[in-house]
Amino acid sequence: MEQVRRWDYEGIGIDEETAGRAPWALARTWVDDAAQAARDGRIHEPSALAVATVDADGMPDVRVVLMRFFDPTGPGFVSSLHSAKAAQIERTGTIAAALTWTPLYRAVRFRGRAQVIDAETADAYWRTRPWGSRISARASRQSHPVPGRAELEAAYAAEATRWPDTGSPDDVPAPEDWVAYRIACESVEFWSGRPDRLHDRLRFTRVGEGGLDAPEAWRSERLQP
Numbered sequence: 127m128e129q130v131r132r133w134d135y136e137g138i139g140i141d142e143e144t145a146g147r148a149p150w151a152l153a154r155t156w157v158d159d160a161a162q163a164a165r166d167g168r169i170h171e172p173s174a175l176a177v178a179t180v181d182a183d184g185m186p187d188v189r190v191v192l193m194r195f196f197d198p199t200g201p202g203f204v205s206s207l208h209s210a211k212a213a214q215i216e217r218t219g220t221i222a223a224a225l226t227w228t229p230l231y232r233a234v235r236f237r238g239r240a241q242v243i244d245a246e247t248a249d250a251y252w253r254t255r256p257w258g259s260r261i262s263a264r265a266s267r268q269s270h271p272v273p274g275r276a277e278l279e280a281a282y283a284a285e286a287t288r289w290p291d292t293g294s295p296d297d298v299p300a301p302e303d304w305v306a307y308r309i310a311c312e313s314v315e316f317w318s319g320r321p322d323r324l325h326d327r328l329r330f331t332r333v334g335e336g337g338l339d340a341p342e343a344w345r346s347e348r349l350q351p
C-alpha cells in the first residue's frame with residue numbers, strides 16, 4: 127500500500143449514563159445526527175447499511191443496502207427474493223449489519239435474525255419509489271447473470287412500455303420478488319472513534335423479550351477498543 131494517511135478520531139464518545147439501558151435511544155440519536163450531517167453536506171448516504179449473510183458453505187457475504195425502516199423492532203431494508211442475500215437469509219435466518227459514518231467517527235453494528243416485514247409495509251414503501259426505480263426493480267432479476275447492458279436496457283424498456291409513468295404511485299405494481307427485511311437484533315454495538323485510537327465501544331446484548339427500547343430486554347457492557 128501507499129504510505130497511509132492517519133486521521134485522528136475526535137468523536138464525542140459514549141458514556142453509559144447517557145446511553146441508557148436499551149440501545150434504541152442512542153441508535154435513534156445517531157441515525158438522526160447522521161441524517162442532519164447529510165443535510166449539512168458533511169456525509170453522503172447516511173442510510174448506507176453493510177449487510178452480511180452466510181451462504182450454504184458457511185462463506186460470509188457482504189453488500190451495501192439502504193436502511194429504509196428504523197424503529198424499535200429493528201433496522202430494515204428492501205431487496206429482491208431473487209437475490210443471493212435472500213437465498214442466504216432463507217437458509218440460515220441469520221444476518222449482521224453495520225452503519226458507518228466515518229466523518230462522525232461513529233459506527234453501529236447489529237447482529238440477529240432476519241425477518242420478512244409484512245407485505246403492506248413493503249408495498250407502502252414501494253409506492254414511495256420514483257417511477258424509474260420501480261421499473262428497474264421489475265426489469266431486474268437481482269444477482270442473476272445477464273449477457274450485457276443491452277439486455278438489461280431492453281428489459282427496462284419493455285417494463286416501461288408496459289407500465290407507463292402516469293405520475294401515480296400505483297402505475298407500476300411491485301414485482302413478486304419485492305421483499306422487505308428487518309433485523310430482529312440479538313446485539314447492538316456502538317463505536318465512537320476517540321483520540322489515540324482509545325475508542326469507546328458499548329455493546330447491548332439481548333437477555334429477554336422486547337424491542338430495542340425495552341430496558342428489561344438488554345444488558346450492556348463496555349468493550350475494549
Ligand SMILES: Cc1cc2nc3c(=O)[nH]c(=O)nc-3n(C[C@H](O)[C@H](O)[C@H](O)COP(=O)(O)O)c2cc1C
Pocket residue numbers: 171174187188189190191192193203204205206209210211212268269
Ligand atoms: C449505496 C448502495 C445502496 C444500495 N441499496 C440497495 C438496496 O436498498 N437494496 C438492494 O437489494 N440492493 C442495494 N444495493 C445493491 C447491493 O449492494 C447488492 O449489489 C445487491 O443487493 C445484490 O446483492 P446480493 O447478490 O448479495 O444479494 C445498493 C448498493 C449500494 C452501493
